[in-house]
Amino acid sequence: MIKLNNRDYECQDGITVEELMKLNNFTYARIIVYLNGEVVLPENYASTTIHHGDDVKAIHLMAGG
Amino acid sequence: MNMEKINLARKLIKEYHYDLKAIDKGYTGRTLYVNVGSHDIKEKSVTQLIKDKFIGGKGFGLYYLWQAVTESTRWNDPENEIVISSGPVGGITQYPGSGKSLVVTLSPLTDMPMDSNAGGYFGPYLKFSGFDALELQGKADKDVIIFINGVKGTISIEEVPNEDIDTHIFGEQLTELYADNEEDKRNIAVISTGTAARHTNIGLLNFTFYDVRRKGTRLKQAGRGGIGTVFRDKHIKAVVIKVAGVKGNENHPVDKLTLNKIGIKMHKEIHDLDNSQNRMRQIGTANIIEVMDQYDLLPTHNYKFGAHKDTYKISSRVFTAKVTQNSPDGCWFGCSLACAKAADHFELKTGPYKGEKVSIDGPEYENAAGLGSNLGIFDPDAILELNFYCDTYGLDTISFATMTAFVMECYENGILNKERTGGLELTFGNIEAAFELIHQMSRGEGFGKIVGMGIRKMKEYFVKEYGADPKFLSDIGMEQKGLEFSEYLPKESLAQQGGYGLTNKGPQHDEAWLIFMDMVNNQIPTFEDKAEALHYYPMFRTWFGLVGFCKLPWNDIAPANNKFTDEPAKIPEHVQNYVDVYNAVTGMSIDKHELIRQSERVYNFQRLFNIRMGYGKRIHDKIPYRAMGPVTMEEYESRQERYDRQLVEHLGYDPANKTTEEKMKVLREYRLDQYEKLTDAVYKRRGWTMDGVPTAEKLQELGMDLPELLEVVKKHV
Ligand code: SF4
Numbered sequence: 109m110i111k112l113n114n115r116d117y118e119c120q121d122g123i124t125v126e127e128l129m130k131l132n133n134f135t136y137a138r139i140i141v142y143l144n145g146e147v148v149l150p151e152n153y154a155s156t157t158i159h160h161g162d163d164v165k166a167i168h169l170m171a172g173g
Numbered sequence: 174m175n176m177e178k179i180n181l182a183r184k185l186i187k188e189y190h191y192d193l194k195a196i197d198k199g200y201t202g203r204t205l206y207v208n209v210g211s212h213d214i215k216e217k218s219v220t221q222l223i224k225d226k227f228i229g230g231k232g233f234g235l236y237y238l239w240q241a242v243t244e245s246t247r248w249n250d251p252e253n254e255i256v257i258s259s260g261p262v263g264g265i266t267q268y269p270g271s272g273k274s275l276v277v278t279l280s281p282l283t284d285m286p287m288d289s290n291a292g293g294y295f296g297p298y299l300k301f302s303g304f305d306a307l308e309l310q311g312k313a314d315k316d317v318i319i320f321i322n323g324v325k326g327t328i329s330i331e332e333v334p335n336e337d338i339d340t341h342i343f344g345e346q347l348t349e350l351y352a353d354n355e356e357d358k359r360n361i362a363v364i365s366t367g368t369a370a371r372h373t374n375i376g377l378l379n380f381t382f383y384d385v386r387r388k389g390t391r392l393k394q395a396g397r398g399g400i401g402t403v404f405r406d407k408h409i410k411a412v413v414i415k416v417a418g419v420k421g422n423e424n425h426p427v428d429k430l431t432l433n434k435i436g437i438k439m440h441k442e443i444h445d446l447d448n449s450q451n452r453m454r455q456i457g458t459a460n461i462i463e464v465m466d467q468y469d470l471l472p473t474h475n476y477k478f479g480a481h482k483d484t485y486k487i488s489s490r491v492f493t494a495k496v497t498q499n500s501p502d503g504c505w506f507g508c509s510l511a512c513a514k515a516a517d518h519f520e521l522k523t524g525p526y527k528g529e530k531v532s533i534d535g536p537e538y539e540n541a542a543g544l545g546s547n548l549g550i551f552d553p554d555a556i557l558e559l560n561f562y563c564d565t566y567g568l569d570t571i572s573f574a575t576m577t578a579f580v581m582e583c584y585e586n587g588i589l590n591k592e593r594t595g596g597l598e599l600t601f602g603n604i605e606a607a608f609e610l611i612h613q614m615s616r617g618e619g620f621g622k623i624v625g626m627g628i629r630k631m632k633e634y635f636v637k638e639y640g641a642d643p644k645f646l647s648d649i650g651m652e653q654k655g656l657e658f659s660e661y662l663p664k665e666s667l668a669q670q671g672g673y674g675l676t677n678k679g680p681q682h683d684e685a686w687l688i689f690m691d692m693v694n695n696q697i698p699t700f701e702d703k704a705e706a707l708h709y710y711p712m713f714r715t716w717f718g719l720v721g722f723c724k725l726p727w728n729d730i731a732p733a734n735n736k737f738t739d740e741p742a743k744i745p746e747h748v749q750n751y752v753d754v755y756n757a758v759t760g761m762s763i764d765k766h767e768l769i770r771q772s773e774r775v776y777n778f779q780r781l782f783n784i785r786m787g788y789g790k791r792i793h794d795k796i797p798y799r800a801m802g803p804v805t806m807e808e809y810e811s812r813q814e815r816y817d818r819q820l821v822e823h824l825g826y827d828p829a830n831k832t833t834e835e836k837m838k839v840l841r842e843y844r845l846d847q848y849e850k851l852t853d854a855v856y857k858r859r860g861w862t863m864d865g866v867p868t869a870e871k872l873q874e875l876g877m878d879l880p881e882l883l884e885v886v887k888k889h890v
Pocket residue numbers: 269270271272292502503504505508509510511512513723724725726
């Protein structure tokens with residue numbers, strides 16, 4: 109279990125950021141990912157793993173429309 | 174009618190001379206009043222109080238409109254005005270998106286002040302001609318053109334034959350007529366509307382400007398709320414402005430060096446990052462069509478659903494291929510975000526211009542979603558052509574789309590049938606019927622005339638004439654305050670329900686777009702968090718319309734280091750840019766907090782203006798249930814897993830062995846209650862009573878305790 113955008117979220121231990129984004133259909137081009145408060149850059153999505161208890165935020169940057 | 178005929182029949186009925194005057198720190202210090210009924214033309218001084226409290230743009234529009242009307246004035250009374258103003262920053266060329274015009278009038282749809290913004294050159298040219306705002310009042314007997322000659326310092330009212338002409342022809346003809354030569358065409362700006370504005374309540378105002386590269390005119394629209402309908406009701410055919418040219422320092426800013434510096438930094442950011450962010454230069458706002466579909470937010474079949482299996486057929490990639498590329502498509506000089514795209518050499522398949530090849534402005538996201546998925550139409554050429562006809566006929570695309578979606582649902586529910594629609598089979602996806610409807614609006618005929626009244630009036634009509642169930646119509650009729658909703662599905666975001674409902678002019682997303690922040694990011698979980706967002710964003714975004722900025726360069730591009738800031742959603746660096754640009758032009762020294770207060774003054778003024786006109790209270794802030802949750806079983810069952818889960822999580826209600834109707838009832842009660850709680854929290858945050866009236870204390874705190882406002886408060890608290 110991790111926290112994803114402040115909600116409980118069940119996923120495999122060791123899943124990568126890239127996999128998590130895919131699972132959630134987070135396709136928007138401007139998303140900022142934070143892992144335990146630290147920004148994860150897009151080039152590191154595939155190599156960054158997430159473990160139980162982690163706090164992940166995927167902030168979609170669109171406040172406009 | 175061709176231009177030669179118009180030219181021959183033109184009759185000068187009034188000419189007025191004025192002194193040309195340089196702009197000082199973003200203001201001319203003077204506005205222009207034209208009464209097309211009495212032919213009175215006046216200059217008015219802009220006092221310090223007006224500048225301090227109302228800033229410019231929409232603030233000026235609301236101020237002058239308030240002086241012009243009484244509580245009993247209606248949209249088609251001669252006293253109603255159309256006021257156009259850009260704002261103190263409007264017309265600079267250093268920072269992207271600095272040429273917007275704001276238009277204010279009493280709306281035929283809402284009976285309250287409407288504001289709508291448009292790109293193009295009109296607002297800046299008005300200022301370069303010597304005026305911070307233009308008030309149009311009265312009603313002419315015969316059609317007139319008003320010509321403001323900012324080169325010579327003359328204003329003329331000319332009588333022209335009573336005949337409607339569509340904008341793509343008329344705008345071009347007037348540009349030709351008033352320009353001295355080809356080179357001079359860029360110095361002409363025109364506002365006018367098309368043939369449908371007279372027959373419907375959703376007429377828009379087209380802003381025609383000359384595109385030097387295309388060697389043809391382009392259009393931008395002040396679309397919302399029927400401003401074009403008011404324009405034609407006044408028998409104004411067009412307002413034309415001519416200037417001597419555009420220079421970078423026309424506004425005489427106090428600090429040009431700072432302006433240049435911030436501008437260059439912003440242009441570089443757009444150049445370096447737009448391709449990997451929103452691709453605004455490639456496709457404009459249509460970039461989000463498939464994104465909205467993937468997040469279940471793309472209005473489909475009158476907002477029943479948020480996604481459709483055929484969306485790929487109208488995805489941004491499809492439109493990218495149709496839109497002319499590598500063109501600096503700015504709607505004002507210096508806008509490097511250049512989102513004002515166009516599809517050139519498009520051959521029309523229907524209507525009076527069938528077979529002609531035209532340039533079509535757009536598509537913007539709203540058009541593709543409204544004229545596309547919301548009508549069940551997944552044919553990109555049909556969307557482009559509907560878009561073209563909306564523009565040239567002078568119809569607000571958003572209202573046209575939402576109204577057509579509404580009648581399609583009424584048709585599919587048996588409220589309408591072929592007999593009632595005069596033979597139109599208005600089922601979702603029927604392209605032919607949608608075209609016939611739009612052409613009928615242009616001709617002022619048939620069922621098109623009924624639809625052109627707007628959803629609010631249609632609901633009354635269908636109940637009275639066809640015995641339709643008023644509750645069902647009010648659930649599915651996507652209007653509020655009389656204005657049709659814009660094209661986002663807010664069902665799963667309570668904050669966006671407030672972003673639509675708790676607005677001044679009606680459900681247009683230009684005050685707040687909070688769906689991702691709320692529904693996906695879960696950044697504003699409590700009522701207080703949502704209320705804070707519904708305070709900050711509407712106030713921040715109101716400010717664009719006070720000073721002359723376009724909102725897109727604020728958040729459709731972000732600096733590379735934005736992700737490391739405390740509040741990335743606000744794009745703090747851009748907020749600071751705006752503060753610095755405003756100060757550099759005007760010589761003021763506001764900070765980001767004063768920016769919000771400037772907006773709050775005008776925002777509260779507009780709210781009280783609504784209340785003065787008999788609207789603008791809590792009861793008027795309610796929204797149709799279609800915006801909040803599933804109205805029909807079909808909707809519930811299409812997202813059953815989601816709704817069932819919510820019943821368990823939010824209410825501890827076990828959905829097992831319950832009928833869909835039972836579950837829908839429980840969900841509905843819950844969601845209605847949530848909206849009421851949100852309304853309480855927002856009113857509290859904005860300093861209003863629980864009936865939605867700004868308090869005297871709030872006005873005092875803002876320095877907005879003007880006697881005429883306090884009088885309205887006293888009457889309503
Ligand atoms: S961003 Fe687009 S709409 Fe805004 S000023 Fe630039 S071209 Fe015009």
